[in-house]
Each structure stands twice: as C-alpha cells, then as structure tokens.
Amino acid sequence: MKILSLIFLFTLSLVANDAVHEFAKSEECQACHTQIYSEYYGSMHANATPDKDVIHGAVWAKHPANTKANRYLCGKCHTPAANNLDKMLTKGEKAPADVNNETHQEAISCAYCHRIKSIELHADSNTNIIDKTPNKYYATRKRGLDSPFHKIETESNEHMRNGNVCIGCHSHRMNKNNLNVCSTNIANEMDGANCVSCHMPKVKGSTSSINESKAHSFHGFAGSHFNSEMLTQYVDISVLRNIDNFIVNIDNKTSHALLLHPMRLAVLRISVKRDSETIELEKEIFVRVLGKDAKPAMPWVADTTIKDTMIKANEKRAVKREFKLLKGDRVDVVLGWFLVNPKAVKKLGLDKEEVATKFNVFKKQSFNF
Ligand code: HEC
Ligand code: HEC
Ligand code: HEC
Ligand code: HEC
Ligand code: HEC
Incomplete structure (x- = not known):
C-alpha cells in the first residue's frame, strides 16, 4: 500500500x-x-x-x-x-x-x-x-x-x-x-x-x-484591438433597395462569429444623406449576453446565454430598415465595436479607460442610389 x-x-x-x-x-x-x-x-x-x-x-x-x-x-x-x-x-x-x-x-x-x-x-x-x-x-x-x-x-x-x-x-x-x-x-x-x-x-x-x-x-495578430483593417476583406457589406424599404446585408466569410469574447458589443450604424440633410436611422446591435436567472452575469457566474444576436460563422445577416430611398440618396453604413459592452463598463471600473469605452470602426461604406 x-x-x-x-x-x-x-x-x-x-x-x-x-x-x-x-x-x-x-x-x-x-x-x-x-x-x-x-x-x-x-x-x-x-x-x-x-x-x-x-x-x-x-x-x-x-x-x-x-x-x-x-x-x-x-x-x-x-x-x-x-x-x-x-x-x-x-x-x-x-x-x-x-x-x-x-x-x-x-x-x-x-x-x-x-x-x-x-x-x-x-x-x-x-x-x-x-x-x-x-x-x-x-x-x-x-x-x-x-x-x-x-x-x-x-x-x-x-x-x-x-x-x-x-x-x-x-x-x-x-x-x-x-x-x-x-x-x-x-x-x-x-x-x-x-x-x-x-x-x-x-x-x-x-x-x-x-x-x-x-x-x-505578420506577428501583430490582426484582431479586435489592433490591425483590424487587415481583416475587413472577410466581411462584405452591401445594400439592397426595395420599393418601400432597404436591406443592409452583412456577409461574414469568417469561420467563426464576428466577435468572440462575451464582453464585446458590435454596432451597425446606418444613416441616409439626402441633399444636405443626414438622417440617422435606428442602429443594429450584435451581442452575446451571458446570464443567470434571466439577468446578465459575469462569465464565471453565468449558466445560460440570455441573448445572442452576434453574427455567426459564415452567416449572411440581413438588416432591414423601413425607409423609402429616393434617387440621389446616399446610404452610409459603419460597422464597428466596443471591446467592452457599455453596460458593463462601469461595473468593471473601466469607465475612464479609453480602450474599453471607445468605438472601434471596422468597416465604413457608402452606397449611392
Ligand atoms: C501565437 C503564436 C506565435 C507567437 C507568440 C509567435 N509566433 Fe512566430 N509564427 C507562428 C506561426 C503560426 C508561424 C507560421 C506562419 C505561417 O505559416 O505563415 C510563425 C512563423 C514564424 C517565423 C517564420 C517566418 C515567417 O515569416 O513565416 C519566425 C522566424 C517566427 N515566427 C519567429 C517568431 C518570433 C521571433 C516571435 C516573437 C517575437 C514569434 N515568432 C511569436 C506563431 C507564433
Ligand atoms: C542569431 C540569430 C537568431 C536568433 C537570436 C533567433 N533566430 Fe530564429 N532564425 C534565425 C535564422 C537565420 C533563421 C532561418 C530563417 C531565415 O533567416 O529566414 C531563423 C528561423 C526561425 C524560425 C523558422 C522560420 C522558418 O523557416 O519557418 C523560427 C520559428 C524562429 N527562427 C524562431 C526564433 C525564436 C522564437 C527566437 C528567440 C527565442 C529566435 N528565432 C532567435 C536566426 C535567429
Ligand atoms: C476567413 C478569415 C478568418 C479565419 C479563418 C479566422 N478568423 Fe479570426 N477573425 C476574422 C475576422 C474578420 C475577425 C473580426 C474582425 C477583427 O476582430 O478585427 C476575427 C476576429 C478574431 C478574434 C477577435 C475576437 C474578439 O472577440 O475580440 C480572435 C481572437 C480570432 N479572430 C481568432 C481566430 C482563431 C484562433 C482562428 C482559427 C481557429 C481564426 N480566428 C480564424 C477572420 C478570420
Ligand atoms: C497560449 C495561448 C494562446 C495561443 C497558443 C494563441 N493565442 Fe491568441 N490569444 C491568447 C490570449 C490569452 C489572447 C487575449 C489576450 C488579451 O486580450 O489579454 C489572445 C488574443 C488573440 C487575438 C486578438 C487580438 C486583438 O487585437 O484583439 C488574436 C487575433 C489571436 N489571439 C490570434 C491567435 C492566432 C492566429 C494564434 C495561432 C497562431 C493564437 N492566437 C495562438 C492566447 C493564445
Ligand atoms: C483556455 C484559454 C484561456 C483561459 C484559461 C483564460 N482565457 Fe481569457 N482569453 C483567452 C483568449 C483566447 C482570449 C481572446 C479572446 C478574444 O479576443 O475573443 C481571451 C481574452 C480575455 C479577455 C478579453 C481581454 C481584452 O483585452 O479584451 C478577458 C477579460 C479575459 N480573457 C479574462 C480571463 C480571465 C479573468 C481568466 C481566468 C479566470 C481567463 N481569461 C482565462 C483564453 C483564455
């Protein structure tokens, strides 16, 4: 023994x-x-x-x-x-x-x-x-x-x-x-x-x-903090105009979700430039929120995913806006992210840290009609 x-x-x-x-x-x-x-x-x-x-x-x-x-x-x-x-x-x-x-x-x-x-x-x-x-x-x-x-x-x-x-x-x-x-x-x-x-x-x-x-x-490892411009070719954005509305298509050609860490929050900002006026339309949020008892929770406490709108691997996401485009309009879209979900910034004591609070622009495109 x-x-x-x-x-x-x-x-x-x-x-x-x-x-x-x-x-x-x-x-x-x-x-x-x-x-x-x-x-x-x-x-x-x-x-x-x-x-x-x-x-x-x-x-x-x-x-x-x-x-x-x-x-x-x-x-x-x-x-x-x-x-x-x-x-x-x-x-x-x-x-x-x-x-x-x-x-x-x-x-x-x-x-x-x-x-x-x-x-x-x-x-x-x-x-x-x-x-x-x-x-x-x-x-x-x-x-x-x-x-x-x-x-x-x-x-x-x-x-x-x-x-x-x-x-x-x-x-x-x-x-x-x-x-x-x-x-x-x-x-x-x-x-x-x-x-x-x-x-x-x-x-x-x-x-x-x-x-x-x-x-x-390249050893700078292009990612969500740095050098993201090296990865824009893997996400295509296009706009489809219908009679009464239009659709922004985001084609993620990546083998994984657009963002991975549960703290991230991606945003699609959409605006229409008509003559000299800029019309801001509702933005679209892509996020995966972990939680417990139906409330958001820190990753080590969470036992369930309470919301998941993150763009998935190889997904083509269609974002529709009920807005009638006219000839001469320009649609401006910006896809980007916050490294830390703004709702969690304060709780983590990160509200004074630029890296956690700034909006990182990934891709910006304009479409003329
Ligand atoms: C996260 C993992 C990782 C780290 C950290 C890393 N490397 Fe690499 N390295 C790789 C991989 C993977 C390749 C192969 C790349 C390829 O096949 O294109 C590579 C390739 C190389 C090469 C071959 C040259 C080339 O251009 O392909 C050299 C030299 C090298 N690394 C040196 C370094 C040095 C020096 C450091 C630190 C300053 C470092 N690596 C840090 C993963 C890493
Ligand atoms: C005294 C110079 C010297 C030092 C110091 C050195 N290397 Fe190298 N390394 C070389 C040479 C020369 C090559 C051959 C490849 C070339 O020059 O393209 C090489 C090649 C490599 C490769 C393979 C590249 C391939 O052919 O795929 C890796 C990986 C690598 N080194 C990693 C490292 C790491 C990690 C360190 C530090 C711990 C390091 N090297 C330190 C000179 C050095
Ligand atoms: C087809 C290209 C492609 C492949 C393959 C790919 N990625 Fe990515 N990756 C991207 C894009 C695009 C992004 C989002 C843009 C960014 O973070 O700059 C990304 C983001 C990331 C991020 C940051 C996510 C975050 O939440 O901060 C990490 C980490 C990552 N990838 C790791 C990997 C690893 C590990 C693999 C292999 C298992 C891999 N990727 C395969 C294109 C790719
Ligand atoms: C030893 C573990 C380990 C290995 C192996 C490793 N990574 Fe990472 N990687 C990490 C960690 C941990 C982070 C997050 C660091 C942080 O944000 O504090 C990270 C971050 C990243 C990021 C995000 C960068 C950014 O700007 O946000 C990318 C992209 C990435 N890794 C790609 C790779 C690729 C590609 C390889 C393989 C060649 C690799 N990693 C291998 C542990 C690893
Ligand atoms: C199995 C490997 C692994 C372990 C263990 C791990 N991490 Fe990570 N961590 C990663 C990787 C990979 C990334 C990069 C993910 C990305 O960017 O999507 C990361 C990124 C992070 C980030 C985001 C950092 C940033 O700058 O945005 C935080 C926060 C984090 N980890 C916290 C932790 C904590 C706290 C622990 C320990 C309790 C831990 N991780 C253990 C692999 C690991």
Missing part, C-alpha cells in the same frame, strides 16, 4: 511539473527577427497579463479565483510561460499573477508558441503539449536555412502546417456551469478554417536579419 501510494504521488508530481518549462525570452529573438519582434511586441499576445491589459486586469480583479483563491488560473492561456504554471493550475495552491516575475511578464512568448508540439482536446478547454527541447522551434517554411541560435523543425508538426496551432487556447473555454464562455468553434471543426492565413498574413520585410527575404508572416 505504501509503495503504491508513493508511486501514485510520484506520477502526480511528474504530471504537475510537466506544465513547467523554461523558455528563451522573447527579447533574445529581437536581434535577428527584428521586424517580427516589433510587430509581436505591440500585440495582445505580448500584453495578455493583468497589468498590461487593463480589460483583462479589470475582470481578473473581480474574479473569485483572485479574490478568494489567490490563484491565477488564467495563466494557462494568458501567461503560459510562467515558471509556476503548475501551481496556477493546481487547486489549493496560492499563485497570484506577479508583476515582478519575469516569466509572467513574457505572456504568450515567441518560444512558447513555437514549441507547441501538439494539442490535447478537452471538454473544458484544450491543453498545449510543449516540446521538451529548449532550442528547437516548430515552423512552416522549407527554405532549408539554419539558424546559428536554434534548431528549426518544419516537417513533423501537423498543427503548425495546417494553421491550427492556435486552438490549444482559442478553441473554447467552458465555465464551471458547463457554459461555453468564448470559442472560435466549439465543435472543433477546424478543417475549413485557417487561423494563420487570416490573422498572420504575409507582409513585407525580412524574416530574419541574417538571410534577406521579401516577406514574413
């Missing part, structure tokens, strides 16, 4: 330690991958910690894992290079988010992402399996070039090659009530989608300063 339990404990500690690896610092990549580094440095991946991302920080400040348990379990996806990730993921341990811990500040680091060897699929959220070799990075190009600093592996990693290396963190996240809080695709039907081709398009500039190349994959 004693031997058995010893073996059991030993195995447990192996599993726990397996979450912790040492990663090269992102700064070490800067000298040779200068452009990639500067794009990455401004991205949400480099800034996913509670102190650098005020929105994440505000939610974490209210979260019971912080206020009651003092354990930053968000680290699994927000600071996965942390040197105490195992404690963050173990019930009963204390492991706060620590501004003074350099490995926390690395957030989702270069080396972390490039060492994802495979992805384990789980019901609550997936898990990245990290390659144990510290200086070997998975990649996709077959230039046959070597680096003096590290090994490169381009053949063996299915997830790198098919562009789905992202789904360890982005696939889905269930809360304790088994409610899907946020997902790119809950059913894991990723075959048709490629996160990398849309979010990391090829842009001008060399991959490294050692071998001159014309283009590299």
